[in-house]
Structure formats: structure tokens, C-alpha cells
Amino acid sequence: MGEQIPLVDYLVLDDGNPHLRAQECVNCGARFFDRRNACASCFASEFTTVSIPTEGTVRAFTIVTFAAPGIPTPFVASVVDCDGTQVRANLVNVEPDPEHVHDGMKVRLATFPIGADSAGTEAIGFGFEPAI
Incomplete structure (x- = not known):
């Protein structure tokens, strides 16, 4: 197997x-996953890098049944609260129905291969799965 690279810069x-x-x-403690020149909350321009907890709680979700061609449905899009940091990610390794997904559900970070190039370099994505 070749090298593994994260699909997004903020996945380590x-x-x-x-x-x-x-x-x-x-200045204010607001957190952002993308690169910033200034804070969207207070307009300060100094940032530090912080690690986000790998466990959290589902705060909102929707079960997506229609998507662009080639995107398998249904899937669960969610907002997970990781100790005060809101993370938008799909829920994985869970049935996409209201009997298995609910607000307040405890979840943990999960990584998985998205695909590989001809050299064997594998892109790794992330989501959250039930914390059992």
C-alpha cells in the first residue's frame, strides 16, 4: 500500500x-477549520492551532435522500459538538433512519479511504460513528 493523505487539510x-x-x-477563542486572515467573530488576525476532541454529541442532523448523480443516498449529514467546537460531517457506520440516529447521540471520529491514485496514494476522509 502507498502513502495515505487526508482529504482535507484539517484532518491529521x-x-x-x-x-x-x-x-x-x-482574541475571542472562535474556531475555524479553513484558513483565515481575520476572525469572522471579532476581526482579530492572530490564530493558534488546536486539536479538536475526537468524541462529541450530535446537535443536528438530516437524512439526505436526494443528491447529485453518483452520490449514494440515503446518508446522514450532521453537526457534531466536540466539546464546544461545531463540526459538520456525515455520520457513518449507522443506518440512515430516525430509529438509529437522534439528537444527543454520542459519536466518535472515524476515518476511511475515499480512493487511490495510480501510484497507490490513498485519500482518507472522515465522519463520525456511534460511540458504543
Whole structure:
């Protein structure tokens, strides 16, 4: 098998303990997963990198039944609260129906291969799965 690379910059794989990292505003503590020149909350421009907890609680979700061609449905899109940081991600390894998914559900970060290129480099994505 070849190298593994994260699908998004804020997914960290290289330490054997996959987790997410965010940019935290030094002034107000707001957290962002994308690159920022200024804080959207207070307009400060200094950030520090922080690791996000790998476990959280589902705060909102929707079961998606229609999507662009080639996207398998149904799937569960969610907002997970990881100790105060809101993470938007799909729920994986769970039946996409209201009998198996609910607000307040405890979940943990899960990684999985998305695909590989001709050199064997594998892209790794993430979602959240039930924390049993």
C-alpha cells in the first residue's frame, strides 16, 4: 500500500491517532477549520492551532435522500459538538433512519479511504460513528 493523505487539510493522520485541528482566534477563542486572515467573530488576525476532541454529541442532523448523480443516498449529514467546537460531517457506520440516529447521540471520529491514485496514494476522509 502507498502513502495515505487526508482529504482535507484539517484532518491529521501522521501521528497514528487521527484527529481534527482548527484555527483558534487568540482574541475571542472562535474556531475555524479553513484558513483565515481575520476572525469572522471579532476581526482579530492572530490564530493558534488546536486539536479538536475526537468524541462529541450530535446537535443536528438530516437524512439526505436526494443528491447529485453518483452520490449514494440515503446518508446522514450532521453537526457534531466536540466539546464546544461545531463540526459538520456525515455520520457513518449507522443506518440512515430516525430509529438509529437522534439528537444527543454520542459519536466518535472515524476515518476511511475515499480512493487511490495510480501510484497507490490513498485519500482518507472522515465522519463520525456511534460511540458504543
